[in-house]
Amino acid sequence: MSNEPVASPFLQALGDAPQQTEMLFGMPVVIMARGRIPQALLDLKVAGFGVLHDLTANEKKEGLEVVYQLLRLSDGARGTLKAQLPHEQLVMPSVVAIHPGAEWHEREVFDMFGISFSDHPDLRRILLPEDWEGHPLRKDYPVGGFKDTTPLWAFEEAASLQKLPERTLLEEDILKGQE
C-alpha cells in the first residue's frame, strides 16, 4: 500500500503524457483531460487492458468526474482513469467505438447524472422512464424526488429522509488527503 508511483503496466501503457497520477491501495489512478480519454483507452486496449470493467460518475464541488475502471484478464492488472467535467459543460466523448460494453454504462451515467456523451449511438435514459425529470444521483436531487413530479405519498413518506444528511460536496483534492 505505498503511495509512490511504481512502474505499473497500466502507467507504462499510458506513456509519459502530462497527467496527474496517484496510487490508491496499490491501484493506479490517472486523472486526465476529457478529450484524451478515448486515445488513452485505445492505447490501453493495445497493451491488453481490454475490459472496461466499470464506468461511472461522481459529483464533486467543481464539477462531475467520470471514472473508468480497466482490467487486464491475462494477469489481473487494474487501473482507473478519471476525467473531470465542469458543471457548465457536461459533455464527454463516447468510448462505445472502443468498448461496445460502454454503451449501457454511458446511458446509465446520462440517466443518473445528466452527462451527455458525444457520438453515442443511442443516448436515451436506461433505468428510468423516458419522460423522467432530473438526474437522481446528483446531490441536489432529493431522495423522495421532486414534489411536483412524484406521487404525493412517495414524497410524504420520504419527507423525514429529505432532511438528512446535511453534507458538503467533496473537494477535488480528495485523493491528496488519503493514506
Added chain:
Amino acid sequence: MSDRETFSGTTVLIERESEDRFWLNMGPQHPSTHGVFRILLETEGEVVTRVVPVIGYLHRGVEKLSENREWMGAIPLTDRMDYLSAIYSNMALVQPVETLMGIEVPERAQWLRVLSMEINRLASHLLFYGTMGLDLGALTPFFYAFRQREKVQYLLELLSGQRITHNYIRYGGVRGDLTPAIEKEIRAFVEGFVPALTEMEALLSENEIFRGRMKGLGVTKPDFLESYAVTGPILRAAGVDWDLRRDSSYAAYDKMDFNVPVHQDGDCYARWWVRFQEMVESTRIIQQCLDGMPAGKFKKPLPFFLKVPRGEIYQSVDTPRGDLGVYVVSDGSRFPYRIHYRAPSFCNLSAIPSLIEGEMLADVVAILGSFDPVFGEVDR
C-alpha cells in the same frame, strides 16, 4: 437520420422499413425472462433481426438510497440487488469499506464468509439448473433442483436467520457464529447432496433433446465477451480462465483447494456445464471450510455508527454471475458519499442484443436463460 417509433413508452430507432418485418414484444411479465425484463424483437419470419432490450422495471435507486443512510444501512440494500446470491453482494460492499478503514477481520470470520458464500452459490446455481430446464420445456429438473435448494435455504436460514435477504456479512465479520448444531446440519446436507449432484447431472447432460438444443447455440468468442466486459461463468465457458476467487483471493479463498471449471465451446451447453461443475467445486470448498474452520471470534466489535476515512476505492468479488465491483467514495462522515455497484448481470445482459440477432425466435429464451441474469441487480 433514421426514424423513431414508440412502442408503449419505448422509443426505437427504425433503421429499415420492410413489410416482412414484424415487431414482437416480449415481457416485462414473461415467465422466461427470469424477472421483469422486456425485449422488443424485430422478426423476419422465425429469425430475429433486431433486439431492443428495455430494463429498469425493478429500479429502486439503491445507489441513491445508500447515500442517505448510515454505512451499516447500506448492507441490507445490497441483499435486494442480486436476491439469489445476496451474501455475495454483502461481501462486495463490506470488503472495500474494510479496506478503507484498515480493519483486520478475524480469521474465523473470513472462513465463515467463504462457507456462507459457497452455500449461497449452490442456491443460485440450483435455481439456474431448474429454470434452464424449464426454459427448454423440461419440467422434471426443476423439481430435482428445488428439492435440494430447499435444504440449502434452510442452512442459510440457520446461519443468517433469513431465507432470501440474508444480510449475513457485516463490517468486521459475520452476523452469527457456526454452532456445532449448524455444522452437523451442513455436514448431513453435503453427504446427501454429492450423490444428488451425480443424479442431476445425468438427468440433463445425457438428455438427447437437451444436448441437441443447447450445443452450438449462442456461441460466444472470448474477444466478444471481453469487449462487453462479460465475466463469471459465461466468460469461463468461452475458455477464459478468470476467477477472482483464485486470482485475487479475498476472504479465505487462498486457503481453499478448488478447481475453476473452464469449457472451450462458449455455447449454451458450456455455460450450463460450467455452472454445474461450480456446484461440485462449491461442495468441496464447503467441506474444507467445515474441516478446517479455525477457532476464534466471528466478528470484530465495531461501533454501529461507523466513520469511514476519506478516500475512494474500487474492488470486486466473484459472484455466481460474474465480477460484482463496488466503487466506494467516502467523505469521512457517517454516510457514504457515493456507492456504485458494477452489477455483473447488467454487463452480461448488454451483450445479449448482438448475440440474439440472427438467431431463431425459440432460441432467444434458451440464450437468455443460459446467461442467468437477475433483474434486481440489473436495475438496482
